[in-house]
Amino acid sequence: MSSTAGTRTGRRHRVREEALAEILRTGRRLLVEEGPGAVTLRAIAREMGMTAPGLYRYYAGHRDLIQALTSSLYDELAVALAAARDRHPSAGPGRQLREVCRELRRWALANPREFGLLFAKPVTDADTTPGTVAHDSGWRFGGVILELMVRLWHGGTVHPPAGLDAAWVAQLEEVREHLSGEPVPLEVIYVFVACWTRLYGTVAVEVFGHLDFALTDPEPLFEHTLDDILTALGDTAGRMSSDVF
Amino acid sequence: MSSTAGTRTGRRHRVREEALAEILRTGRRLLVEEGPGAVTLRAIAREMGMTAPGLYRYYAGHRDLIQALTSSLYDELAVALAAARDRHPSAGPGRQLREVCRELRRWALANPREFGLLFAKPVTDADTTPGTVAHDSGWRFGGVILELMVRLWHGGTVHPPAGLDAAWVAQLEEVREHLSGEPVPLEVIYVFVACWTRLYGTVAVEVFGHLDFALTDPEPLFEHTLDDILTALGDTAGRMSSDVF
């Protein structure tokens, strides 16, 4: 172990970071250009002008590499969502949430393979780690959405579902402090989950092409859904229609 | 070519069908017991006491085998949904649709790996056929849901979204006769797609474990969503709450 182990930006350390990043970059390029099945240790190494075992100096194996790639993509998505939010600094949380959701769809459509890697797989597919990684990196992105919902909640426009039975409330309590920062009202978590399933369903179905047969342009459906979600959250501004959907 | 080529149930033909079915059965067992990555030509052959190249007498390759397995699972799901519907023959379409949706969730939770194979992957992942197969087999199941929605529509309780712009309507027209049987009203297709995205989102998020961190029992959320969907469809019977969600 070098005596300058704690050094922030040692030369050695820096080129290593670059290598780590290039591996991920190459893996992502393969994912985008050739599909999920093509992001392989040997292919990445080949692409980088080295041999597969060399990659083991950087990642413990194929699984860990994919995991790292997933993490970085979660981060990128989180940054994109936050940027969409900050693009309208003076807007209320409703408008900002709307823009964030639109950015999610935009990102997913622009990066369908990446979206698939992040959201199309079971979180535990017998190979991903128990959940800590999925939590940390996955919730840098989820936190952006949740935070806006909390702010909407603070505005007082959200009215929670009435019939929350006891068991339901109990498990929500469990999650409360699990979220960093302020204590999140239980009902907000419920609303968050409900809205997320709608958002996820709409975007996933579109990105995965499940309704290619029916819709050549699913954007109107998405905007309608967005209206509906924001109405459910009590936001009245920026509404584009007043249908149930 | 044998002279009895057209024979319905020739001996030869029958044992072949059995072999085809056993291959699928074995593949499914591997999928369930060992995960998606384990459903491999060699593993299936090994499990059946033969060698991998022998399977090529039955399926053109790994892709085709997976495709066939997917098709059969779609069929099984369609049968399960239809059975749930027919379990309440005297009930109205609203109640029947409710039971069908519940059955979808039940089936997905009981067969998560199969559900993942059917719905977690992009329909065209650079390896599935263009779409004809996904259409035919995928819509024996979707048709069950659509048919109930059409019946609800005939009941007159469904009110379509008002703001359907022209382009939106145009593409819906395209789909109209693409569906077998009676001409389906355009708005019904819209409602169908909208409801399907909600249903899919709720079930998929639960099955894939995206919200394991937050919910130990997602059933209340599902029931709330179901209430909401059926309300949107104009069905008033069997409602369990009156919240937005």
Added chain:
DNA sequence: CTCGAAAGTTAACGGTGTTCACAACTGCTG
């Protein structure tokens, strides 16, 4: 300058999908 850690190589093992040449079996036809 030295030396030890890090980076990268080659070789190898077992696994995969896939192809091809070949053997065995089965059942129809002359």
Added chain:
DNA sequence: CAGCAGTTGTGAACACCGTTAACTTTCGAG
């Protein structure tokens, strides 16, 4: 019944995959 053709299955082989082990090279810190 004999023979023949189609069907079914095998074994060997190829290329690719993840992974491990032993080895060489590189390079920075003391």
